[in-house]
Amino acid sequence: MSNRKKKEILRKQTEAKKKKIIIGIIATLVIIAVAIGTILVISNFGKGKDNKSEPTAPPVAGNIVEDKVENITKVQISNGEITYTVNNNVGFEVEGYESKFLQNTDLAIQVFPSAATVPYVKKIEKVNSLSDYGLENTDKSVTVIYNDGTEFKLLLGNRLSDFEYYAMTESDGSVYTIPAEVYENLMKHPGEYRDKFVCSLDDETVKNFTIHKNGKKEVTVEIDENFVPTNNYQTTSYMVTYPYSNKNAALGVLQYMFENIPDEIVAEDIVEENPSNLSSYGLSPAVLSLTITDGLGTTTLKIGNETDGKVYLMCNDSPVVYLVESPLYNAIKDFKAADYVEGFIGLHNIADVSSINITKGEKSYSMKLIRDNDFTNYMINDIVVKEKEFKQLYQSVIAVSAKDFVQDTPEGEVYAEITYNFTDNTSIAYKYYNYDENYCIVKAMNDLTGLVSKEDIDGVIESFTKEN
Secondary structure (H helix, E strand, O other), X not given: OOHHHHHHXXXXXXXXXXXHHHHHHHHHHHHHHHXXXXXXXXXXXXXXXXXXXXXOOOOOOEEEEEOOHHHEEEEEEEEXXXXXXXXXXXXXXXXXXXXXXXXXXXXXXXXXXXXXXEEEOEEEOOOOOHHHHOOOOOOEEEEEEEOOOOEEEEEEEEEOOOOEEEEEEOOOOOEEEEEHHHHHHHXXXXXXXXXXXXXXXXXXXXOEEEEEEOOEEEEEEEEOOOOOOOOOOOOOOEEEEEOOOOEEEOHHXXXXXXXXXXXXXXXXXXXXXXXXXXXXXXXXXXXXXXXXXXXXXXXXXXXXXXXXXXXXXXXXXXXXXXXXXXXXXXXXXXXXXXXXEOOEOOOOOHHXXXXXXXXXXXXXEEEEEEEEOXXXXXXXXXXXXXXXXXXXXXXXXXXXXXXXXXXXXXXXXXXXXXXXXXXXXXXXXXXXXEOOOOEEEEEOOOOOEXXXXXXXXXXXXXXXXXHO
């Protein structure tokens, strides 16, 4: 069972047992009291040693109201934007705000302790005008209704500092300053208590994925079920099945992509439930849509516009727009379909090769392996070299790769040619034709036509020149 499912079961069990929840709230009250005590210790620690120390929270002087959480029937909160009520029932019912993502218990555990005992920093004895404190006609308040039918109402005003806000009791009109932490706990929008978990993914069991960009299918990659490993380094292989027909996928690109697949996607914020205008988020159609099948199932992520380093996102058919940080999107947003295809023009096993000939214009270069039983001579341009030196050059030759794949026909003036001769007396010649100022065009070993940088070809030939 996943951690996510365990969490949901635990939450349901907790909501079904009011007594355990109340105990949890009381424990939270103790934690808050300890935290306030810690603040007091920290605020007095080191006084007189450093006159330039950062300002700290002032100590509390007492409590405006002090009661037990279990004596509260409900708490009504108006934060200037919304008025809602939290009822102290089994599971804690919330009235005035609806969301299928709302974590009622988390909200109650935050609200009830803060409403049961409200500390103050100082009591203001002389009040000239309530408007000076933002308390005249304020639309921010907390009303606590107790089991015996009595009520306590606290009106909330302006911020005094980073550590204090003004508050006033409705019953006697006394004005206080209260700790900012208490104010912020009570004035949070209930939407902040929504579950921001989006989905789980498993990068180690990816079976296939398809990417659409702006509603147009870009690429499909599938695991090669028929792949037989020949070493311990590559245990799986993937094929690009769209827009190409079963071409080997570039493992380096896939590794980079999979490394950026998170185990869980958790949103920074829930932007809108049941959105009315998806196009405003870049989600109709989505800037990028990724449908991925792994060991956990199939998940579709629809990714929209970027904003402040984050992106709008929807998952599967859930009618909610999230705001998330997405390293996965950043990793793949600029990839084209061709980037997912293995780009090597001629990737041949050195064990099968007897020699390589390279020509450019009137100049030619060669690599040869002279095998005699268990001994091999390595030659570059007919000069015997060390095995390491030979293999380094060989790797640079087979590393020549396409920057892109095109539908054009390789023809015209030959810029360079690389011919592989094999131990079975067969050979393959790769002719690089002039394409434009920067690129050659060539038919690769996967039967696709690729564009190769002339700079890359010249770099290989330059390596031969150095060896010579």
